[in-house]
Amino acid sequence: MLSELCFPLGMARNDVARLDELIRERIRIPKGSALFHLGDKTEAVYGIRSGTLKTQLEDASGQVQITGFLLPGEILGMDGLVNNTHVSHAIALEDSEVCVIRIEDMDQLSLHFPALQQQFRRLMSKEINRSHQLVMSLGSLRSEQRLAAFLLNLSHRLSALGYSPYEFVLRMSREEIGNYLGLTLETVSRLFSRFSREGLLQIRQREVHILDMQALRSLSGTDCG
Amino acid sequence: MLSELCFPLGMARNDVARLDELIRERIRIPKGSALFHLGDKTEAVYGIRSGTLKTQLEDASGQVQITGFLLPGEILGMDGLVNNTHVSHAIALEDSEVCVIRIEDMDQLSLHFPALQQQFRRLMSKEINRSHQLVMSLGSLRSEQRLAAFLLNLSHRLSALGYSPYEFVLRMSREEIGNYLGLTLETVSRLFSRFSREGLLQIRQREVHILDMQALRSLSGTDCG
């Protein structure tokens, strides 16, 4: 089950056992602190065991762009494998725990276990797709569609973790949502108010209660056309 | 040299020789036609030998989002490795030629040549970063900054291929640039006119002549702050 969370490979049970070696080490990250910073040496990628993290780029002028909110079972750090140097910050939005997947160990293990590298390729490809989806959202959706799509995405991922798709707590601020979606915090706040007014959802601070999933879907544009 | 273009691994010469096997097959793609479509089975990734391609997502409602313009030496198709099904279209912007890197062959070869998978990981990580950069552009830059950054990026990549960083031909239409940057074609056109008026560059149809690289840099926001 640990393996399931740390490195969801979807492989045979005995193979999974061999992986336990790979992911022995764990790290606790208190809310607000960083798992890694831009410029740090990349020696591992990380699988989230519990909690929520954000990853963000920061350019020379200090401008920040959040590129992802990561939930348990998801992997982060794969953007640092170009020069084995992290190009982003990973910061915990709540007290979190990750397991460490050392690249070196993985290379060693995959010598005797080719499926491992294929699985890792799949995870990296997934990350590429995740980012492309965000590009699509930023490039061609309007603000209300972006927020709707964002909420649906969160709902879906939380649901896959066994939580309710209808009620959940946002671990990020309005400002962080806005940054991620290319909007201002005020716009995000206004949209929440409007969605609430229109009966799509209830929101009290960071507690979301989705009332009309289908309406959100058709609003997001994900829903055919 | 073929290898250099097709699969720029940066590895020892004798190792490179072994790779030639991997990339024997080539495909010509006439301008306007597709290397692969959304839904196609992914059996290979492709290295561009000559020409230019674009990759674009298409959602259920037919909405299109261009996620990249690819030049010689660059790899495409890595977003299709999640379920071995392509999730995007790859279309040639001019007559192009790519070499085929079969995943199966690569797995086989990397059994005896571990550096190969590490290199491939590096290429996938690069693609993740490319996409994150685009997210940053879409999420936090204004139209003029996006276009400036786009031109600088193109200039830089063409320069690395041995072409002039100052004069080049855009292989894509205003509409395609606009789609990529989350702008309308009119906005792109107006920006070109304005940049030209302000002496940053000359533009005649798709021929670009950059006159003031430094001004473009400071405009793009890439240039410290």
Place this chain on the structure above:
DNA sequence: CGATCAATTGAGCCGTCTCAATTTGGGTGG
């Protein structure tokens, strides 16, 4: 040499941002 598509340019509108004022909630120390 028309026909067609790409690009330019203008006018007006709309969505989102900016700036500013309140309100709300959570945490801390008296």
Place this chain on the structure above:
DNA sequence: CCACCCAAATTGAGACGGCTCAATTGATCG
């Protein structure tokens, strides 16, 4: 336990950037 303080969120008014719609010019190609 309450009062206070600070950060987060809400809401409003006005400005502005980029979009839409439309007309025109300029390439490219049978």
